[in-house]
Amino acid sequence: MTVTLDERSLALRRRLVDALEGGKRGHVGASLSLVEILRVLYDDVLHVRGDDPHWPERDRCILSKGHGCLTLYAVLEEKGFFGPGELLRQCTPGALLGGHPDTHVPGVEATTGALGHGLAIGVGFALAARLQGRDSRTFVVMGDGELDEGSVWEAALSASKHKLSALTAIVDYNKLQSYGPVAEVMPLEPLADKWRAFGFAVREVDGHDVGALRQTFATLPFAADRPSLVIAHTVKGAGVPAAEGDPRWHHKASVDAATIAQLRAALEAPAHA
């Protein structure tokens, strides 16, 4: 897949690198594959208020693949959920922002990090909205490796049983989990068929194509009586050629100045293939 990024996508990635430089650690590859998904959700889809994070009528978005939180932090910062100083302190003593998102952070709906938790909580959110007569929608962003967790499929059964059309799950399908390719570590295909069999209405989209993501989300719900599932085909490490498709960039525990310089150089160009 060719990843073409506009200036806004590059800017978000540069902010992510700022955070990485501040905290000296983070899940780089898993955050980079996620940028356009979260950008479009927060720009065009979610009804949320940065100055009123607990607004009851808001849409709920859970980053179930919590290790992608650098991107979530960059987006939440931009939307005014917290001040600009926080990002640079991530993962340092006393910081608001940790290596996985938690609900102490304004805008974070659920503490995640261990995988396979978000979809069930999202089912709870969707049921609560229905019981309370709210129009709030629920979005749950999961990783592909996360789908190895059985709890995801337990929650999928319940979402389907309750016909939660206000619930949308998104899979950041970057094809690479921690150890190596998903197709080798734990094959998921046929992934769309699996979700259809579990009762979801499924659409597939290029997860780096901002226009295609907007169009896909604009047609939600995909079915009136079923939850929706978006398979976003992405590239792990997208935007940094050296990191793209390389499992060694899944997590970096001690980011040095040379790595930061390498990332910044890759993200300087207005667009690249």
Add this chain to the structure above:
Amino acid sequence: MRKVAMDSIYTLAKRDPRVVFIGSDLGAGVLDNMRTEMPDRFFMEGVSEQAIVGIAAGLAMDGFIPYINTIATFLTRRCFEQLAIDLCMHHLPVRLIASGGGAVYAPLGPTHMALDDFALLRTLPGMTIVAPCDAPEMGRAMEASLDVAGPLYVRIAKGGDPVTSQPEAGFAIGRAILYEAPGEVLFVSTGPMTARALRARALLGERGISAGVLHVHTVKPLDDDAVVQAARAARLVVTVEEHFRAGGLGSAVLEALADRGVTTPVERLGFADAYSYDFGSQDHVLEVAGLQPPALAARVERTLAGYVTAARS
């Protein structure tokens, strides 16, 4: 006791629109009244404890008070990470109503016995653990359950347990009830083991040994003050629980006494560090484990005799 717990959920749900019920493929007919009268707030999900705890967390984050019921061991071991992350890290008011606590399901084997639930849940910050001793106390515990701030685990015993609780003693989460003032010995017990401790006390009394009984319905947070005060007045503290000797009430008592510098010796009575493949009744398994009143009394006598011997040597 289970009937009282389930009836209480129905009553609470009638009174408070925040109360919802979630079961995992329970027996037919459970809470039919709630299902019929409040179908929106009655959820019977599949055999999927991990998802159920997560769903309850989502509901609780948006203002509901979910009551979950299933077999104790499935509600603790199977979904432990969900209890830690989804419930405790968010400090949510989810109620875990656990059927078959302790050795109730002994005939079904060790997969169904909950002899480690206190130990597992005691490690979770913010978790409250309650084990009522009889049906009336279960009613009082359920009444109190609505207002507990964080997650709450309520252990249901077999049922038909002798009634030893007294309404005038009241019920407050986290406050132990002194049934009998400490004598030479102090029993500290929880759940229906309190009834057995009371019978053991009577047997000891016939042999001239005085014993008190402190009923600890709330295993966490432990009523440290009550435990310490009563323990200081006795020569020997004997903890009695339907649980492994490791990690449960006995461990909690030891921690409390050690933290406060109380040196009264403690004898911890519970199940040995092994899975039981003895498929007899709960009473039989308790007998084998030395947890029936005659064995409790005999054990205390032996221990006290040992102290006398040691003192003379």
